[in-house]
Amino acid sequence: MDFIPHTDAQRREMLEAIGAAxxxxxxxxxxxxxRAGELNLPAGHSEIWVRNHLEHLAAKNATHLxxxxxxxxxxxxxxxxxxxxxxxxxxxxxxxxxxxxxxxxTLQAIYEYQTAICRLTGMEVANASLYDGGTALYExxxxxxxxxxxxxxxxDSGVNPIxxxxxxxxxxxxxxxxxxxxxxxxxxxxxQVEPFLDEETAAIVLQNPNFFxxxxxxxxxxxxxxxxxxxxxxxxxxxxxxxxxxxxxxxxDIATGEGQSLxxxxxxxxxxxxxxxxxxxxxxxxxxxxxxxxxxxxxRRGFVLTLQTREQHIRRQGATSNICTNEALCALxxxxxxxxxxxxxxxxxxxxxxxxxxxxxxxxxxxxxxxVHRAAPFFNEFVCDLPVxxxxxVSGLIEKGYAGGFPLAQYxxxxxxxxxxxxxxxxxxxxxGAFAEALEGLL
Amino acid sequence: xxxxxxxxxxGRRGFRVPPSDVPSRAExxxxxxxxxxxxxxxxxxxxxxxxxxxxxxxxxxIDTHMYxxxxxxxxxxxxxxxxxxxxxxxxxxxxxxxxxxxxxxxxQGALQVLYEVAQWLCEITGMAQFSMQPLAGAHGELxxxxxxxxxxxxxxNRKTTVIIPDSAHGTNPASAAIAxxxxxxAPSNERGVLDPAHVKDLVNDQxxxxxxxxxxxxxxxxxxxxxxxxxxxxxxxLMYYDxxxxxxxxxxxxxxxxxxxxxxxxxxKTFATPHGGxxxxxxxxxxxxxxxxxxxxxxxxKRADGTYAxxxxxxxxxxYVAPFYxxxxxxxxxxxxxxxxxxxxxxRMAETAVLNANYxxxxxxxxYKVPFDRRCMHEFVLSAAPQAKKGVKALDIAKGLxxxxxxxxxxxxxxxxxxxxxxxxxxxxxxxxxxxxVDAMIEIARLADxxxxxLHRAPxxxxxxxLDEVAAARRLDVCFPLPDDAAQA
Numbered sequence: 001m002d003f004i005p006h007t008d009a010q011r012r013e014m015l016e017a018i019g020a021a022x023x024x025x026x027x028x029x030x031x032x033x034x035r036a037g038e039l040n041l042p043a044g045h046s047e048i049w050v051r052n053h054l055e056h057l058a059a060k061n062a063t064h065l066x067x068x069x070x071x072x073x074x075x076x077x078x079x080x081x082x083x084x085x086x087x088x089x090x091x092x093x094x095x096x097x098x099x100x101x102x103x104x105x106t107l108q109a110i111y112e113y114q115t116a117i118c119r120l121t122g123m124e125v126a127n128a129s130l131y132d133g134g135t136a137l138y139e140x141x142x143x144x145x146x147x148x149x150x151x152x153x154x155x156d157s158g159v160n161p162i163x164x165x166x167x168x169x170x171x172x173x174x175x176x177x178x179x180x181x182x183x184x185x186x187x188x189x190x191x192q193v194e195p196f197l198d199e200e201t202a203a204i205v206l207q208n209p210n211f212f213x214x215x216x217x218x219x220x221x222x223x224x225x226x227x228x229x230x231x232x233x234x235x236x237x238x239x240x241x242x243x244x245x246x247x248x249x250x251x252x253d254i255a256t257g258e259g260q261s262l263x264x265x266x267x268x269x270x271x272x273x274x275x276x277x278x279x280x281x282x283x284x285x286x287x288x289x290x291x292x293x294x295x296x297x298x299x300r301r302g303f304v305l306t307l308q309t310r311e312q313h314i315r316r317q318g319a320t321s322n323i324c325t326n327e328a329l330c331a332l333x334x335x336x337x338x339x340x341x342x343x344x345x346x347x348x349x350x351x352x353x354x355x356x357x358x359x360x361x362x363x364x365x366x367x368x369x370x371x372v373h374r375a376a377p378f379f380n381e382f383v384c385d386l387p388v389x390x391x392x393x394v395s396g397l398i399e400k401g402y403a404g405g406f407p408l409a410q411y412x413x414x415x416x417x418x419x420x421x422x423x424x425x426x427x428x429x430x431x432x433g434a435f436a437e438a439l440e441g442l443l
Numbered sequence: 444x445x446x447x448x449x450x451x452x453x454g455r456r457g458f459r460v461p462p463s464d465v466p467s468r469a470e471x472x473x474x475x476x477x478x479x480x481x482x483x484x485x486x487x488x489x490x491x492x493x494x495x496x497x498x499x500x501x502x503x504x505i506d507t508h509m510y511x512x513x514x515x516x517x518x519x520x521x522x523x524x525x526x527x528x529x530x531x532x533x534x535x536x537x538x539x540x541x542x543x544x545x546x547x548x549x550x551q552g553a554l555q556v557l558y559e560v561a562q563w564l565c566e567i568t569g570m571a572q573f574s575m576q577p578l579a580g581a582h583g584e585l586x587x588x589x590x591x592x593x594x595x596x597x598x599x600n601r602k603t604t605v606i607i608p609d610s611a612h613g614t615n616p617a618s619a620a621i622a623x624x625x626x627x628x629a630p631s632n633e634r635g636v637l638d639p640a641h642v643k644d645l646v647n648d649q650x651x652x653x654x655x656x657x658x659x660x661x662x663x664x665x666x667x668x669x670x671x672x673x674x675x676x677x678x679x680x681l682m683y684y685d686x687x688x689x690x691x692x693x694x695x696x697x698x699x700x701x702x703x704x705x706x707x708x709x710x711x712k713t714f715a716t717p718h719g720g721x722x723x724x725x726x727x728x729x730x731x732x733x734x735x736x737x738x739x740x741x742x743x744x745k746r747a748d749g750t751y752a753x754x755x756x757x758x759x760x761x762x763y764v765a766p767f768y769x770x771x772x773x774x775x776x777x778x779x780x781x782x783x784x785x786x787x788x789x790x791r792m793a794e795t796a797v798l799n800a801n802y803x804x805x806x807x808x809x810x811y812k813v814p815f816d817r818r819c820m821h822e823f824v825l826s827a828a829p830q831a832k833k834g835v836k837a838l839d840i841a842k843g844l845x846x847x848x849x850x851x852x853x854x855x856x857x858x859x860x861x862x863x864x865x866x867x868x869x870x871x872x873x874x875x876x877x878x879x880x881v882d883a884m885i886e887i888a889r890l891a892d893x894x895x896x897x898l899h900r901a902p903x904x905x906x907x908x909x910l911d912e913v914a915a916a917r918r919l920d921v922c923f924p925l926p927d928d929a930a931q932a
Binding site: 003067087 | 505525539618772782795923
């Protein structure tokens, strides 16, 4: 099955117009010695065959498990209208809106998305998207080094461990030094952070809620950074921002985050959405595209890509980032999601997540030998201590039909008996109760 | 058209959040709460659907218009790819499941997809192994540059430069610079490609890599590619293949056979996954055997018993470039597309892409300047310099095409061609559509002679006319102000 419309007669006609004897002739620039032989690949298949094959593979994945796993990626409800809008070919088969007049739909949507992210985070300006929460955090750290002319980054241990790993990897060949705050399975330890901050610090990188699910008012930590002339970067969970204090309210300079929870399926790790927002005065060092308002000669409002001189297609090696293709369609999903749930709905979704997590924590706490960490309030994810290895409990829970949480020892050696449990608005009281009973039954 | 924020009516709802069914209430202290609500739109579901449907109607897209945007490979995106990616067995799959037990026993279907796509890509490119992790083309370039750095570091070398042609995509020098390299620009010769005679002077023991698109952004294949590879390898450097233009040669030639060591592909170009208005894409990276140890964490392996697993314990790996296994939903679509095409379809894809481009070139040659007039591959570049002398620039031609129902080609790129128009029709456009494009281009060339002002006024058929980009940058408005902020201003 291919998607080529030509008839044989048309091919001949076209070859004739070109003055080529055969299709083979068109490849004359590739010397015979450089040609590929017959590739060792299967023959093509019909749509029906491919669909059956993929349904068969899809059935081999354990999506029947009731999910209590989060770790930064959550099973939130995606309203049907989000999916329906994303399926409009006029939107998903377009590309980067370089031709503004022929792309007003995409451009206006980007402007609206930027606005929604600003209102969500309490920040002044947002870009048109980055790949994911991890690369967004890396871009923010690099942006902080450019803005401050300094090269030291202080990393809080509550930042997603994979993101921290990514930051190290990306900067391996660059002159960037990291200091990691010692691990605390709780809110950011102030006394441990302060000694790391000095005149060489470009930024402190924080996360709220942190990887352990704790929420915090980090305004004082942000102040500590500002006192030494450093910036504060914070990775956020957008659904939580329906309730919790925003990075803007805490004085954060660059807010980033993973936007998957805003209308995107889990889809085994992507495509997701990195968002970034900052202060207006930092905009020229912000990576990624930006849509802005302008007008035509008749005075009609329209939208264009703006400040493109920051970008690779103009500035080449001097660009703020190498990003070109971003996550435009995922940003659109987030915008449609935020428009649907709206001002009140977002608060309600956040409250529901928090209430159900509170209920789950209460149920688990009642089990003999299980205790929930309550060093600080949590949002929709919490740590519990188990009397046995968390990995084994999770294995047992799989047998009973639950993806029962994330064993923290995967990332934090020494936390073998700690389980990270996430609850979203989709979980019902019955599911939570049955989950608690299943866990109890394994002890 | 009003913004969704301008359509907001206090108290209106677009989605009903269910009442809580649990007896608990989360105790979140006031000090940790936001003090002001996020001022999101308050609109009904119909208002949302109508708003975004109307926005969609203000777009050109492959589904509605021919879209010959050079180097972007805007081919048809088959519909069944969307259905495949939406299968619940994939879309509901949490990326941390493989870490819960047995390294992936809960996700065998998904891992098989990742493994088989990588195998396909190895065969198509002649690489030894692929990582599916990079999330877009430029992200793949950065990953490739990091792999090159890791390779040299492992061998005790501190090479400092990457050579990149002056015709390269802007992402190439940007990616090399972000990975910590100095960029050395190499000039194209009078045939539009890199010349071994020039490159010889640039290659030295500081050369970490030569980064190339082949065929290049002019749509030209470099017959000297192996000579260039030999020169770079002779000083211990590596050859990097930017696969943005793989659509020209897939099934016909393999970068590995041409002397390349690192290859990044853009699944959203060659493998028909939708561009999404600017993403998501996928930029997998393949490497020759000596670079395999450095590939990102994790890689999917097939065990002797036929099951698939994720391998994390790789001491020389550059680590994670993305949190998980890449843009899996995009990779799935590319997989379904490959299965549909098969060996023969893949070859016919490239052959027809090249046929279509050469057909357009042959028909447009009498009407436009062709700066490198030779047979092209999947795309070619025209210069509107003669038209510009009459006052009709490449920009005016582009806007004239919009009024004729055609998305313009890439303009003003590559920068080495004045008034460049870079045209890539792809294999999925019919002869009738190609002819309509030619007719429009000929009519525009005639107007350039007879009535340039008609083109200066274009476009007139779009919701807005030409927009003032200078004003957009000067009076920066990238966020709609809150009602009370607007009142203050």
